[in-house]
Amino acid sequence: MRRRGRQGINVFTGTQDPGKDLFAYLFLIIMVFSMMVLMSVDEGRQGMRGQITPRKAGRSSRSTIAFVSPDRIGRLTMEDGSIWLRFGADWYKPEADAELLERNGRISVVTNGGGGQKRVLYLEEDRTNKVLLADYLMAFQALSRQGINVAFVERVK
Known part of the structure; x- marks a missing residue:
């Protein structure tokens, strides 16, 4: 049921x-x-918390040169819409004047630990802020194509 x-x-x-x-x-x-x-x-x-602002490294562990002659330290500058390498009163175009830079002693030849040599162009910082990062990169590319390395240096007084 x-x-x-x-x-x-x-x-x-x-x-x-x-x-x-x-x-x-x-x-x-x-x-x-x-x-x-x-x-x-x-x-x-x-x-x-550990680092409030960026700090420069005290000493580079890979540095091979303790002293660079002041006449070998250049600066990238912007004049009339063009990028120039300036060494005192001398002006050079990064794209065209690699041989002239070498003849005038502006490029240093550095021997690394393995016995190989490399050509180095020393530049100091541009404090005028007229040169853009893109300009730096174009100049470095032109120098790199010619086998020239770029290193930044600081003047010590």
Whole structure:
């Protein structure tokens, strides 16, 4: 015999709102994302505590020269829309005057540890901020094509 009457009703499925599930998933995703952002920002701050501003290295461990003659230290300058290498009163074009630079003693020949030699042009920093980074890179590329390395130096008084 079959029983008629009340059938069992599952209270959880009958009254459940699908919007609540979506809201719960959205809430969890936002919380996880927020925690990831907060943790990464906190790690960045901890890394910056040790060094507030960039510092120059005291001494280069790979340096092979202790003294460079002042007449071999040049500077990149911008004049009339062109980049020039300036050594005192002498002016050179980086693209065209590699042989002239070498004849005038502006390029140094350095012997490395393996016995090989390399040609090095020494430049000091341009403090006028007229020369852009792109100009530096174009000049370095022109010199590199001619087998000339570039090294930056500081004048010590």
